[in-house]
Structure formats: C-alpha cells, structure tokens
Amino acid sequence: EADIYQTPRYLVIGTGKKITLECSQTMGHDKMYWYQQDPGMELHLIHYSYGVNSTEKGDLSSESTVSRIRTEHFPLTLESARPSHTSQYLCASSELVSGQPQHFGDGTRLSIL
Amino acid sequence: SQQGEEDPQALSIQEGENATMNCSYKTSINNLQWYRQNSGRGLVHLILIRSNEREKHSGRLRVTLDTSKKSSSLLITASRAADTASYFCATDAGEDGNKLVFGAGTILRVKS
Numbered sequence: 001e002a003d004i005y006q007t008p009r010y011l012v013i014g015t016g017k018k019i020t021l022e023c024s025q026t027m028g029h030d031k032m033y034w035y036q037q038d039p040g041m042e043l044h045l046i047h048y049s050y051g052v053n054s055t056e057k058g059d060l061s062s063e064s065t066v067s068r069i070r071t072e073h074f075p076l077t078l079e080s081a082r083p084s085h086t087s088q089y090l091c092a093s094s095e096l097v098s099g100q101p102q103h104f105g106d107g108t109r110l111s112i113l
Numbered sequence: 114s115q116q117g118e119e120d121p122q123a124l125s126i127q128e129g130e131n132a133t134m135n136c137s138y139k140t141s142i143n144n145l146q147w148y149r150q151n152s153g154r155g156l157v158h159l160i161l162i163r164s165n166e167r168e169k170h171s172g173r174l175r176v177t178l179d180t181s182k183k184s185s186s187l188l189i190t191a192s193r194a195a196d197t198a199s200y201f202c203a204t205d206a207g208e209d210g211n212k213l214v215f216g217a218g219t220i221l222r223v224k225s
Binding site for chain 1: 201
C-alpha cells in the first residue's frame, strides 16, 4: 500500500465551521491532488499542485482552498462549511514525470449538518 | 463533461468466472489507467496502458486499448470474492501529464 495518509477519516460538523482536511505523503512525490467523490460516483479533481508553493484549481469548482508549504503536506481548507460540502474527499500523489500512476489516501468522509 | 464512461454500471458474478468491464472516452489520450476502490477506502492503481500499446497483462488482469474506437476493457480472470470492489478507468489527456479524468466506475460483486 502507498504511504499517503489522510486525517480525519470521518468528520461530522455544523454549518459555518472552519475545516482543515490533512494529507501527508512520505514518498517524496512532487505532484499532489484533491478529489471530491460522492457515493457511487466518479472522482472530480478540485485542486492539484506541482510542488512547493504551487497550487492550481481543478476541473470542478470548489469553495475550498489548498496550500503547499512542504513537499509532503497538502492540506485542504473550507473557511465556512455548508451542507453542500458533504462528500468524500480523496488526496493523491504522483511523481512529476508524466504517465505515472497516482497513489491515494483512504479519504475523509465529511458530513456538514 | 465526463471523459470516461464505463459499462456495465454493476456486475455480479460467481467466484471463478471472468469479469469484463468496458470504458469509453471522448478525446485523444496519453495513457489510460484502471483503479480499484474497496468500500470506504481510497483508490488503488491496477494497470496503466499507454496510447501506443494495445494490450497489457498483470497477473489475472488483462487490459486492452483501442484508440480508434476510444475504448478500453479490463478483464479479470478466475475472479475471487476479494475482487469485489468498484473499478474506475481514468484517462490522462493533458499536456502536463498525470491529470486524470475518471469515469463513474463499475461495481463488481463476486459471490462465493
């Protein structure tokens, strides 16, 4: 299994709270990604990064923000959570070279009440 | 719009049988990848096939790619109960590489 970790695994929280989902990898990968996945549905890319100080928006518009201050760490933040943010969030990483597989964490299942 | 579309949406077979899943996509690609997702877990990479390859094997997995039809298939031979999972195809079509677009997946249930 890949060495990429997400915390928390599950989070149930009230509307309006600030949330940070953590993602860390120990493989030294330059590229990191955040996906949003509703149950039984496809993954949608919401953010990605090529390396330290690089962040890009993905294909699906998201109110979340990300930062990449260290290679191994790629946290995702929601400033004010809403019920529409309820979903599963998956973090992944890959080597910088093209054509490499992505390694995924086990995800954070987020429920906003 | 969705790049990869898979069929069937769900497949139920007996242990020992073969399972075939299909993926179609819309644009030219650099490579196509297949992933497995067990319930409540992240995705696990299974196999990558490049645009200039037609067939690839890995253990009990066989992947084919037909770029003229923009389609791929994943065959799992001699299925086991542990193969029960969702299977996703993902296409890499971008210039910067590694930016994947996922299909909706096929839910495979292998009955013992």
